[in-house]
Amino acid sequence: MMIDLDDFKNINDSLGHPAGDELLRVVADRLVECMREGDTPVRLGGDEFAVILESARSAEDADAVAKRVLEQLSQPMTLRGTEIVIGSSIGIAVSDGTADPADVERDADIALYDAKFAGKGQVAMFHTDMHDSAVQRLSLTNQLRGALDRGEITVSYQPIVDLGSMAVVGAEALVRWQHPTRGELAPGTFIGLAESTGSIVEIGRFVMERALRDAASWALSCPGHERSRIALNISGRQLQSDDVAAVLRDLLAETGVDPQRVVVEVTESVLMQNAETAHQVIGELRNRGIRISLDDFGTGFSSLGYLNRFSIDEIKIDRSFVVNLENDAKKRALVQAIITLGKALGLKVVAEGVETQTQADLLEQMGCDLFQGFLFARPMPAEQFIAFRLPAINCGETAVRIQ
Ligand code: C2E
Ligand code: CA
Ligand code: CA
Numbered sequence: 001m002m003i004d005l006d007d008f009k010n011i012n013d014s015l016g017h018p019a020g021d022e023l024l025r026v027v028a029d030r031l032v033e034c035m036r037e038g039d040t041p042v043r044l045g046g047d048e049f050a051v052i053l054e055s056a057r058s059a060e061d062a063d064a065v066a067k068r069v070l071e072q073l074s075q076p077m078t079l080r081g082t083e084i085v086i087g088s089s090i091g092i093a094v095s096d097g098t099a100d101p102a103d104v105e106r107d108a109d110i111a112l113y114d115a116k117f118a119g120k121g122q123v124a125m126f127h128t129d130m131h132d133s134a135v136q137r138l139s140l141t142n143q144l145r146g147a148l149d150r151g152e153i154t155v156s157y158q159p160i161v162d163l164g165s166m167a168v169v170g171a172e173a174l175v176r177w178q179h180p181t182r183g184e185l186a187p188g189t190f191i192g193l194a195e196s197t198g199s200i201v202e203i204g205r206f207v208m209e210r211a212l213r214d215a216a217s218w219a220l221s222c223p224g225h226e227r228s229r230i231a232l233n234i235s236g237r238q239l240q241s242d243d244v245a246a247v248l249r250d251l252l253a254e255t256g257v258d259p260q261r262v263v264v265e266v267t268e269s270v271l272m273q274n275a276e277t278a279h280q281v282i283g284e285l286r287n288r289g290i291r292i293s294l295d296d297f298g299t300g301f302s303s304l305g306y307l308n309r310f311s312i313d314e315i316k317i318d319r320s321f322v323v324n325l326e327n328d329a330k331k332r333a334l335v336q337a338i339i340t341l342g343k344a345l346g347l348k349v350v351a352e353g354v355e356t357q358t359q360a361d362l363l364e365q366m367g368c369d370l371f372q373g374f375l376f377a378r379p380m381p382a383e384q385f386i387a388f389r390l391p392a393i394n395c396g397e398t399a400v401r402i403q
């Protein structure tokens with residue numbers, strides 16, 4: 001079992017090496033607690049740990065131990081007065097004891113890479129296909145390197161709707177990769193890669209620039225659009241390694257877009273893993289008049305804590321709360337509570353992933369302000385987006401017909 005801590009470097013950089021050392025000790029203690037007789041936990045170096053799980057009787061057994069380790073490691077800890085949460089990823093390779101130990105180690109490493117790629121905080125079990133997918137990933141990584149220069153990175157816009165006035169109030173910018181052989185790729189296939197190689201910084205800048213230029217041209221080409229919002233997603237790595245506040249300041253000056261139109265969407269996990277930087281960047285953005293939206297709200301494990309700690313303007317209820325809302329009374333109770341809470345704090349509440357009319361009706365009754373989802377429109381290229389919203393703004397017609 002190979003264990004790797006996510007973003008350990010950030011801890012060293014932001015809290016100092018003594019805090020980093022302390023963290024490693026806490027991790028080691030927690031690891032030992034999860035072990036059984038016969039297991040051997042070791043630190044390989046840096047933030048990499050491994051366990052020889054001799055007590056495991058089967059792959060499932062090893063998987064269960066790994067999940068327990070992840071769970072333990074994800075508990076908050078206090079380092080020098082700062083509460084932090086560290087994520088980790090685990091790769092497992094199983095051997096009957098006859099394989100070359102070096103091969104088992106390599107396979108567990110490949111599985112670890114797979115786990116990280118699948119999104120942090122995962123366990124992956126090695127299987128031979130992973131060799132192939134490791135090769136594929138490598139090739140995708142190489143292709144991604146030149147994708148921006150070749151003009152393959154594009155931005156789609158998904159309308160955000162106000163049901164009260166039946167108008168499109170703006171859009172969320174969503175990155176796409178027009179891959180030469182694989183067609184249009186959604187961010188899920190390459191954002192992880194871009195994060196791990198660092199190219200997310202450049203790609204993120206490109207998306208911000210493209211989106212703001214588009215938003216500026218909408219404001220000019222269509223009266224009423226001056227106030228339409230443009231929502232941008234910012235990932236953890238971007239927040240850490242790019243001066244997002246300065247980049248946005250320059251872009252706003254260059255494009256002339258009113259900062260009040262810009263909404264920056266961050267997820268709870270981004271805040272969680274970058275609390276210090278996030279605090280500072282969010283402060284700077286809000287000082288400029290840019291609004292902050294807490295994305296995927298309700299999926300983190302300390303949502304309420306974040307509402308208290310960070311100054312935000314809006315919450316975006318995660319799609320998982322909207323799916324099947326009509327048939328799930330418990331979900332409805334949760335969503336109602338989230339909306340009531342948001343309102344009590346003076347926040348705007350946006351629902352995403354709205355796919356049915358019933359979901360839209362329910363959310364509206366519960367007091368949700370804005371809506372986004374396939375019911376209204378899928379993400380689309382800029383040209384289509386303008387056409388989608390022009391009628392309402394020019395002629396006062398209904399912008400969105402709900403089928
Ligand atoms: P997100 O911020 O939660 O974005 C919403 C995702 O939900 C989009 O997926 C959108 O297409 C999808 N969606 C919207 N309405 C519905 C619906 O009714 N049903 C279903 N099933 N899905 C719906 P997409 O475009 O694949 O983006 C996935 C994620 O990638 C985004 O999740 C966001 O976290 C990330 N992302 C997208 N663009 C960027 C970007 O420019 N920068 C960064 N850092 N991340 C981005
Ligand atoms: Ca988003
Ligand atoms: Ca979201």
